[in-house]
Amino acid sequence: MYVKIGKYTTYRGPYQIADWFKPIIGEARAYELGEWLSKTWLNNFCQWVDKKRKRKINVRVDGYDVWGADRTLALIIHPVLIKLKEHKHGYPLVDDGDVPENIRSYNAPALSKDETDSGHTDEFAESRWDWVLDEMIWAFEQHTIEDWEEQYCTGKVDFQITDDGEFVRGSNHTFEMDHEGIKKHSERMANGRRLFAKYFESLWT
Numbered sequence: 001m002y003v004k005i006g007k008y009t010t011y012r013g014p015y016q017i018a019d020w021f022k023p024i025i026g027e028a029r030a031y032e033l034g035e036w037l038s039k040t041w042l043n044n045f046c047q048w049v050d051k052k053r054k055r056k057i058n059v060r061v062d063g064y065d066v067w068g069a070d071r072t073l074a075l076i077i078h079p080v081l082i083k084l085k086e087h088k089h090g091y092p093l094v095d096d097g098d099v100p101e102n103i104r105s106y107n108a109p110a111l112s113k114d115e116t117d118s119g120h121t122d123e124f125a126e127s128r129w130d131w132v133l134d135e136m137i138w139a140f141e142q143h144t145i146e147d148w149e150e151q152y153c154t155g156k157v158d159f160q161i162t163d164d165g166e167f168v169r170g171s172n173h174t175f176e177m178d179h180e181g182i183k184k185h186s187e188r189m190a191n192g193r194r195l196f197a198k199y200f201e202s203l204w205t
Contacts, residue, residue, distance in 0.1 A: 006056030074143030091129035092202035139192020
């Protein structure tokens with residue numbers, strides 16, 4: 001697999017061009033210049049150029065990438081989610097049912113009337129998104145780990161074959177598997193994937 005995705009293109013129009021002269025003519029006159037330029041042929045030309053400029057995207061998927069497509073995708077999704085959390089620009093509304101009790105909206109301090117009227121969110125709103133992101137990150141990290149179930153296994157496997165061809169436990173067999181631990185781990189992974197699907201369109205924030 002090869003993935004290389006370039007930066008988003010930056011629009012340069014009459015107002016952006018006028019801004020180049022701001023240090024010389026000042027902010028007010030630069031704005032007036034932008035207004036004037038926007039009514040000339042330059043505006044149409046800038047729009048035409050912008051439509052021609054495309055974000056550079058080069059993605060090649062090889063046959064071996066789909067032998068375990070879930071793990072291949074996890075190897076990409078996991079670092080992207082980490083970077084998103086480091087550079088997030090906001091947070092979406094997260095349903096109370098998707099987060100622990102202690103950060104649900106009804107447990108947050110009440111907003112004043114002014115805060116409510118001005119569209120403020122409750123004190124835990126960003127914490128809910130951070131929690132959801134952390135669960136997504138954890139879930140996809142687990143998918144990058146081969147045989148994560150081994151952490152729930154202890155002891156040594158010792159089987160012997162009898163003369164009748166049957167497998168029986170040997171005297172040194174101490175192997176044990178924490179089935180309940182594996183179940184809870186798997187359920188948390190599934191919930192992280194569920195949250196990823198549910199809030200997929202919020203991953204721009």
